[in-house]
Amino acid sequence: MQITVNINGASETRDVEPRRLLVDFIRSDAGLTGTHIGCDTSSCGACTVLLDGRPVKSCTVLAVQADGSEVKTVEGLAEGGELHPVQAAFKEHHGLQCGFCTPGMMLVGSALLEGNPDPTDEEVRWAISGNICRCTGYMNIVTAIQAAGGEGS
Amino acid sequence: MTTVHEPRTSPEVGGIGHSVRRKEDDRFIRGAGNYLDDLNLPGMLHMAILRSPVAHARINSIDSSAAMEIEGVLAVITGEALAAHGLAWMPTLSGDTQAVLATDKVRFQGQEVAVVIATHPYIAHDALSHIDVDYEELEAITSPQQSLATSTLIRDEKEGQTDNVAYTWEAGDQDSTDAAFAAAARVVSLDTHYPRSHPAPLETCGVVADVNSITGQATIYMTSQAPHAIRTVFALVAGLPEEKIRIVTQDIGGGFGNKVPVYPGYVVATAASLLIGKPVKWIESRTENLISTGFARDFHMHAELALDGDNRITAMRAGILSDQGAFFSDAQPTQFRAGLFHICTGSYDFPSAHVTAKGAYTNKAPGGVAYRCSFRVTEASYLIERLVDNAAHEVEMDPADFRALNFIKEDQFPYLSPTGFVYDSGNYHGAMDKAKEMIGYDGWRARQAEQNADPDATKLIGIGVASFTEVVGAGPSRQYDILGLKMFDSAELRIHPTGKAILKLGVQTQGQGHETTFAQIVAEELGIPYSDIKVMYGDTDNTPYGLGTYASRSTPVGGAATAVVSRKIRAKAQKLAAHLLEAAEEDLDWEPGKFTVKGTDQSVTIQEVAFAAYTNHPVGMEAGLEGVTYYDPPNMTYPFGTYIVVVEVDTGDGTWKVLEMVAVDDCGVRINPMIVDGQIAGGLTEGFAKANMQWITFDDDGNCIGSNFMDYLVPTAWETPRYQLGETVTPSPHHPIGAKGVGESATVGSPAAFTNAVIDALWSKGVSNIDMPVLPHRVWGALNGVEASP
Ligand code: FES
Ligand code: FES
Numbered sequence: 027m028q029i030t031v032n033i034n035g036a037s038e039t040r041d042v043e044p045r046r047l048l049v050d051f052i053r054s055d056a057g058l059t060g061t062h063i064g065c066d067t068s069s070c071g072a073c074t075v076l077l078d079g080r081p082v083k084s085c086t087v088l089a090v091q092a093d094g095s096e097v098k099t100v101e102g103l104a105e106g107g108e109l110h111p112v113q114a115a116f117k118e119h120h121g122l123q124c125g126f127c128t129p130g131m132m133l134v135g136s137a138l139l140e141g142n143p144d145p146t147d148e149e150v151r152w153a154i155s156g157n158i159c160r161c162t163g164y165m166n167i168v169t170a171i172q173a174a175g176g177e178g179s
Numbered sequence: 180m181t182t183v184h185e186p187r188t189s190p191e192v193g194g195i196g197h198s199v200r201r202k203e204d205d206r207f208i209r210g211a212g213n214y215l216d217d218l219n220l221p222g223m224l225h226m227a228i229l230r231s232p233v234a235h236a237r238i239n240s241i242d243s244s245a246a247m248e249i250e251g252v253l254a255v256i257t258g259e260a261l262a263a264h265g266l267a268w269m270p271t272l273s274g275d276t277q278a279v280l281a282t283d284k285v286r287f288q289g290q291e292v293a294v295v296i297a298t299h300p301y302i303a304h305d306a307l308s309h310i311d312v313d314y315e316e317l318e319a320i321t322s323p324q325q326s327l328a329t330s331t332l333i334r335d336e337k338e339g340q341t342d343n344v345a346y347t348w349e350a351g352d353q354d355s356t357d358a359a360f361a362a363a364a365r366v367v368s369l370d371t372h373y374p375r376s377h378p379a380p381l382e383t384c385g386v387v388a389d390v391n392s393i394t395g396q397a398t399i400y401m402t403s404q405a406p407h408a409i410r411t412v413f414a415l416v417a418g419l420p421e422e423k424i425r426i427v428t429q430d431i432g433g434g435f436g437n438k439v440p441v442y443p444g445y446v447v448a449t450a451a452s453l454l455i456g457k458p459v460k461w462i463e464s465r466t467e468n469l470i471s472t473g474f475a476r477d478f479h480m481h482a483e484l485a486l487d488g489d490n491r492i493t494a495m496r497a498g499i500l501s502d503q504g505a506f507f508s509d510a511q512p513t514q515f516r517a518g519l520f521h522i523c524t525g526s527y528d529f530p531s532a533h534v535t536a537k538g539a540y541t542n543k544a545p546g547g548v549a550y551r552c553s554f555r556v557t558e559a560s561y562l563i564e565r566l567v568d569n570a571a572h573e574v575e576m577d578p579a580d581f582r583a584l585n586f587i588k589e590d591q592f593p594y595l596s597p598t599g600f601v602y603d604s605g606n607y608h609g610a611m612d613k614a615k616e617m618i619g620y621d622g623w624r625a626r627q628a629e630q631n632a633d634p635d636a637t638k639l640i641g642i643g644v645a646s647f648t649e650v651v652g653a654g655p656s657r658q659y660d661i662l663g664l665k666m667f668d669s670a671e672l673r674i675h676p677t678g679k680a681i682l683k684l685g686v687q688t689q690g691q692g693h694e695t696t697f698a699q700i701v702a703e704e705l706g707i708p709y710s711d712i713k714v715m716y717g718d719t720d721n722t723p724y725g726l727g728t729y730a731s732r733s734t735p736v737g738g739a740a741t742a743v744v745s746r747k748i749r750a751k752a753q754k755l756a757a758h759l760l761e762a763a764e765e766d767l768d769w770e771p772g773k774f775t776v777k778g779t780d781q782s783v784t785i786q787e788v789a790f791a792a793y794t795n796h797p798v799g800m801e802a803g804l805e806g807v808t809y810y811d812p813p814n815m816t817y818p819f820g821t822y823i824v825v826v827e828v829d830t831g832d833g834t835w836k837v838l839e840m841v842a843v844d845d846c847g848v849r850i851n852p853m854i855v856d857g858q859i860a861g862g863l864t865e866g867f868a869k870a871n872m873q874w875i876t877f878d879d880d881g882n883c884i885g886s887n888f889m890d891y892l893v894p895t896a897w898e899t900p901r902y903q904l905g906e907t908v909t910p911s912p913h914h915p916i917g918a919k920g921v922g923e924s925a926t927v928g929s930p931a932a933f934t935n936a937v938i939d940a941l942w943s944k945g946v947s948n949i950d951m952p953v954l955p956h957r958v959w960g961a962l963n964g965v966e967a968s969p
Contacts, residue, residue: 053216053217059210059217060209062216064432064465065888066464066466067465067888069888069889070381070465099210100208100209101209101210101211109208113208116204117200117201117204120200122207122208123692123861124380124432124433125203125207125432125690126212126214126382126690132208147901150896151899154896155896155897158381158888159896160381160433161381161690161861162861162864163860163861163862163863164860164895164896164899165860165899165901165902166860168896
């Protein structure tokens with residue numbers, strides 16, 4: 027099937043097998059490897075992207091379902107060379123170690139802040155509870171997302 | 180986050196004690212990391228592995244003809260094909276053998292049976308279901324107790340193996356221990372199982388093998404915590420010339436011990452690339468990761484403490500039975516068959532101990548990796564900290580007071596332990612006092628007494644203490660080697676003419692922040708800003724030989740090498756400075772970044788000296804400013820700390836939640852306090868995970884329960900407690916910068932604190948032990964006298 031997906035503002039048109047996962051479309055077809063794969067059961071969130079502004083696990087979406095949609099990946103977070111506040115806050119507050127969960131965490135964080143610029147500790151933890159981090163113990167991730175909210179508001 | 184030691188350098192230089200932000204983060208936050216699966220080489224093929232669905236079976240036949248007919252499939256490789264090249268079996272890091280692809284039998288569910296090489300990963304996976312294997316099932320041995328009792332031989336292919344015993348080992352002194360027990364006023368005992376767990380880094384394991392059939396050059400990109408050692412193992416296993424093997428690791432998405440061993444997938448992908456002449460990629464799925472690679476723990480432990488009439492410990496006895504799975508593949512030093520488990524006398528001062536250990540083969544995955552742990556220190560720490568807590572309850576003493584009474588005192592260091600370790604330094608009372616103060620210990624005890632006194636209370640407060648001592652930084656070459664390779668580590672430092680530097684390491688980061696902290700060590704020693712120092716690792720062609728990163732050895736060994744090589748360079752820089760300043764070497768004062776002639780304001784900077792090393796060096800001196808150090812540590816380091824956790828247990832449903840937790844760590848001098856705190860918060864969460872939810876178990880047929888993140892529960896942000904972190908600083912006396920290592924302390928120390936807290940809440944109800952994970956049905960079962968199913 028031929029599909030067209032707008033990824034980070036650029037249009038990608040490809041012929042894909044109906045069973046092709048969106049995460050593979052992003053990583054292999056569009057060559058954007060900042061989106062990661064950490065499980066086979068839709069459990070880890072390493073593959074999180076924004077589909078028409080909403081966080082989705084791209085391992086659980088077929089590429090054909092994204093036909094005509096807008097996808098934002100970690101590569102699209104910074105605008106015009108300016109880091110997104112969430113990106114800057116992750117670095118500032120040591121919100122990452124190995125960096126493998128980080129793209130997903132930052133995208134969920136940015137989507138949360140869109141609707142709620144001043145989330146509580148609980149609200150952040152609930153929002154990122156579909157994303158697993160094995161390194162940080164989450165504390166600094168929560169702090170980073172909250173700090174980024176403070177920055178934007 | 181306070182720094183106990185005032186930094187000597189400015190924030191711009193960013194030496195020891197500065198929480199400078201991490202250099203590596205700039206690529207990670209932009210999605211520009213280079214993880215293994217991000218690598219795509221021209222013409223690259225993809226490999227998928229067919230795994231055994233059963234735990235124990237004879238293989239009668241394998242028919243791959245249907246798979247071969249699928250368009251895009253280039254090859255199906257079986258054990259028989261590998262055997263023709265002598266590659267069907269490989270050595271493990273514990274000197275045993277392990278099947279690469281099964282030939283005779285499968286010995287655990289998930290064992291590698293055949294692989295498909297195809298043009299696309301989807302095709303490779305499709306083809307697996309077209310391979311027909313005829314299995315003749317055998318009795319599955321799923322516990323070490325069953326293994327030692329049965330006549331079924333698991334390793335029947337292994338010459339000389341007549342039973343299911345993988346190893347036996349002992350430490351300490353039996354006679355003096357027996358004598359102390361005979362004279363004891365009281366004996367306290369505990370039986371507990373430290374359950375099987377899996378490190379489960381978020382990135383799974385994988386490899387891209389690229390063997391050039393014309394030159395014979397093998398470039399192998401892999402997720403390895405120990406690339407140099409792996410290169411040597413590959414040279415020995417595959418008979419490839421070592422200078423033609425290059426292991427490249429790139430960025431690694433977490434390791435925690437999972438990425439130390441050599442896995443069959445690495446070997447087969449390399450063999451396939453060699454046979455086909457194209458690069459071959461293999462990326463493990465999460466299920467493959469959890470069922471086949473690198474499990475940890477699985478120790479069945481029995482231990483006893485002898486006490487005198489004054490509640491002082493006089494001796495300890497410990498016996499463990501470990502479940503090794505089908506192959507004995509613990510990643511551990513050769514001399515120590517049960518790792519460093521004999522550190523189980525912990526933070527306490529008593530003269531006698533005797534430790535015995537036996538490992539049994541079972542029909543489970545092999546592994547025995549040091550999961551955020553220095554070779555079984557985690558099991559040891561858990562055992563002693565659970566045991567002293569029960570002892571305190573039995574003699575009706577406060578668990579913190581009982582510990583303080585029995586601690587090794589500050590003036591007893593260096594301290595020779597009854598099992599032969601020489602603890603380099605410690606201040607256990609200091610860490611305990613600080614933790615008690617931070618959490619408000621007496622206040623919590625008062626609240627507990629009040630709340631738990633109500634006979635109708637359904638929410639009981641428990642306070643858990645753990646005062647761990649670790650042994651990390653393997654290790655001195657007289658005692659520590661893996662497969663004969665001594666456990667030194669290395670650093671190579673080159674200062675460029677403009678004063679910028681490149682540091683190459685034998686250790687290997689997987690997220691710990693080496694690009695920043697190791698640059699900070701150089702910044703401290705030479706005064707070159709940390710931001711001017713590029714840190715390289717993980718490319719065996721371009722870094723000095725080292726044993727890699729696990730068992731908290733990077734800072735103790737690689738960090739020491741970095742400090743020492745910096746000092747070598749400073750010594751040469753001083754000669755150059757003397758030449759530039761026309762003064763005698765001994766007339767120069769050093770402060771980070773600058774030599775000054777004593778009593779004058781005449782000085783040169785390290786950058787000026789570096790320039791002179793290439794442009795104006797004195798006659799008779801070699802040009803350049805560089806060096807390499809292979810550091811052989813004189814002793815291990817011994818980080819310690821006290822963790823206190825307050826929980827509330829719901830007696831109605833058996834759930835428990837953390838109300839407050841304080842962790843006071845003493846890891847010696849902290850290079851980057853922000854990163855140290857990050858390591859501790861991560862480690863505490865791993866400890867909480869094991870106490871609360873995370874384990875791998877098997878049914879009676881050997882089916883792995885816990886083969887994905889829906890069954891193998893790891894904590895999300897929602898369940899994870901918040902922590903308050905504190906520190907004391909007792910520098911290691913033998914380490915060049917006084918550091919001890921910190922990546923694992925919290926994972927080692929915290930599980931016992933959580934379990935102790937739950938037991939503390941329930942002791943008055945007659946509950947003295949619940950094995951981890953302390954699941955609600957187990958708590959409820961213990962309270963209600965019902966034997967809980969696993
Ligand atoms: S890879 Fe998508 S949720 Fe784990
Ligand atoms: S930083 Fe490693 S998984 Fe989150």
